[in-house]
Amino acid sequence: MNRDNVVRVGVLVWLTLVYTALWGDLSVGNLLGGLAIGALIMVALPLPRIPVTGRLNPLSLVELLVVSTYYALESSFQVAWFAVRPALPPVSGVLRVNLSTRSDLVLVLCTDLLNLIPGTMVLEIDRPRCVVYVHVLDVGSDAAVDKFYRTTRRLERLLIDAFERPVRKSFRR
Template sequence: MSNEPTRRGTRRNTVVRVGILVWLALVWIALWGDLSVANLLGGLMVAALIMVALPLPRVPVAGRLSLLPLIELLMASAYYALESSLQVAWLAIRPAPMPVSGVLRVYSGTRSDLVLVLWADLLNLIPGTMVLEIDRRRCVVYVHVLDVGSAGAVDKFYRTTRRLERLLIEGLERSTGWPFARPTSPPEVPQ
C-alpha cells in the first residue's frame, strides 16, 4: 500500500519525460518541414540529447486537471488574442495619435509557480501586452499595456487578467486546501 504513491509518481514522471521527448521531436520535424523516418529518428536523438545535456528543473505540480475550466480557458485566450490583434491593427492604421501606454501592476492569487508562469505566458500572447517582471515573493506581475488612456481600458485589462488567472487556477490547482491569498489593492489608473 505504501508503494502506491511512489509508483504513481514514477509513472507520472515517465509520462512527462516521454511527452517532452515526443514534443521536442515534433518541434524538430516541424522545423525541418518534412515528415520522414530519418527526420523522426533524428528528432528523437536530438530530443534525447537535449533532455540529458540540458535538464529542466522539476516544477512541483500539486493539483488536478479540470477539463471544463481548461476548455473555457482555451476559448477565452483565443478570443482575447483575436480581439487584441484586431485592436492593435486598428491602432496601427487609424488616423489618430497612438494611445497612452503604461506599466500596470497585477497581483497574483496563486502560490503555484506553474500557474504563475502559464498566466504570464498567456498575458504575453495577448497583443499589446508584455510581462516585464514577475515578483514571486510578493506575487506581483508588472505588465506593459499598449492602451491605458482611459479607466475603461485599464478596467478591461484587469478583468481579462483576472478571468485568465481564475480559469488557470480552476483548471490546474486543487480545489480545496490550497492557501489562496488575494491582495486587495485597487488597480492603478494612470494619470
C-alpha cells in the first residue's frame, strides 16, 4: 500500500469517527453511514494535494502535544480570571509574528495551535513572507507580549522538530 492510499484510508477513518461522534452513538449503522458519507465527501469534495516532504519525529510530537495542552489550559485559566476579576478588561491588540518554517503543513498547524489557545485568533496569514497576524487578548504589558512571542516560538520550534526534515549542512573543504 503506497503513501497516498494510506492517507486516503486515514482520512476516511477520520471522517467516519467524526460522523459517529457527532451522532453520539457507536453502532453498526452509524459506522456504515459514516463510511458512506466520508467516501461521498472524499469523491465530491476532494482536497488539493499538499506536498509533504517532512518526516515525523514521535518524541517531538509527544512534547508538542504536552506543551500545547499546557498552554491551552494555562490560557483558559487566564481568560477565566479576566472574566471574573474586579478590574477593567485587558488591553488587546494584533501582533505580527514572523515564522521561520519552510513547510506549508507546519505553517497551517502552527496557526491552528494558536487558534486553539483561548484569547488568541489568527487574523491573517502572509505565506510568501511567512508572517502571521494574531489578535491577542492581553497585550497590556511588555511581559505579556514577550510571553506570547515565547509561546509562539516554542510551538513553532516543536512543530518544526516534529514534522520537518532537518536541514543538511554542507561543508566546504
